[in-house]
Amino acid sequence: MTKIVDHDQRRLLIAEAALRVIRQMGMKGATVRNIARESGLSLGALRHYFSTQDDLIDFSMRLVKERATARINKLIDLDIPLFPKVLRILLELLPTDDNKLAEMEVWFAYTAHYRSSGTAFDAEHDGVLDLVERMLHSMKESGVLRPELDCALEIERLYAFIDGIALHAFLDTKRVNYEQITNLLTYHMKSICTEESFS
Template sequence: MTKIVDHDQRRLIIAEAALRVIRQVGMKGATVRNIARESGLSLGALRHYFSTQDELLDFSMRLVKERATARINDLVSLDMPLVQKVLWILLELLPTDDDKLAEMEVWFAFTAHYRNSGTAFDVQHDGILDLVGRLLRSLKESGVLRPELDCAMETERLYAFIDGIALHAFLDTKRVDYERIVDLVTYHMKSICIEESFLF
C-alpha cells in the first residue's frame, strides 16, 4: 500500500526542527545536515522540500511570524474593553512564557543572520511598528488616548519600549519575568490613556 505523505505537514516538521537546532546551537549550527538529523529525515528527503538552506531558514522565520500573528488575530476578535485588548496584544509581542521566549530567541538569531547575509528578506519589517501604530490610532479614535499626546511620537515611543522590554526579558529572564513585564506594560498604558479607560 502506498504511503500518503502530507507535504505541508512535512515542511512544518522540518521548520520546527530548524527552530530547535537554532535554539540549541545558534544559526551557525543550523546546517542542512543538523536540521535533517533533528527532523529524522535524510538529507535527500529534506532537500526535496527545501532546495537550499536559505529557503528553509526563510520558511522557518515566516513560521515564527505567522504563529505570532495568529495569536494576535485571536485577541483582536475577542469582545472586551479596548484598553484591555490593546494591553493583551502588547503582551503577546513579549516573551511572557517559555514558548514565546523560544520564538524570540530564534527571531533575534534570524535578525542577526539576515542583517549580515545580504538576502532579500527584510527583517526590519516584522510588522510590529505597523501594529503599534494601528493600536494607538485605535485608542486615539476611541477617545482613550490622552488628548494632549502626539500619536506619531507615541507610536515610536511604544515601539522602542516593546523592543527594549523584549531584549531585557530575553537577556535577564529572572529580573524581567512575566509579572514584571505585565507591570511595565500596564504602567506604560496608564501613562498614555485616560484614567477612566482602566475601569475593567
C-alpha cells in the same frame, strides 16, 4: 501498501526542527545536516521539501510570524473594551511564556544573521511598528489615549519600549521575568491612557 505522506505536515515538522536547532545552536548551527538530524530525516528527504538552507530558514521564520499573527487576530476579534484588548495584543509581542520566549530567541538570531549577511533586509519585517501604529491610532480615535499626548511620538516611544523589554528579557530572563514584563507594559499603557479607559 504504499505509505501516504502529508507533505504540508512534513514541511511543518522540518520547520519545527529548524527552530529548535536555531534556538540551541544559533544560526551558524542551522545547517541542513543538523536540521535533517533533528527532524529525523535524511538529507535527501529534507532537500525534497527545501532545496536550499535559505528556503528552509525563511519558511521557518514565516511560521513564527504566522503563529504570532494568528494569536493577535484572535484577540482583535474579541468583544472586550479597547484598553484590555490593546494590552493583551501588545503582550503577544513580548516573551510572556516559554513558547513566546523561544520564538523571540530564534527571531533575534534570524534578524542578526540577515542584518550581517549583506543580503537585503527589511528593518520592519516583524510587523511590530505597524501593529503599534494601528493600536495607538485606534486608541486616539476612540478617546482612550490621553488627548494632550503627541500620537506620533507615543508610537515611537512604545515601539522602542517593546523592543527594549524584549531585548532585556532575552539577555536576563531572571531579572525581566514573565510577570515583570506584564507589569511593565501595563504600567506604561496606563500612563498614556485616560483613567476612564482602564477603571
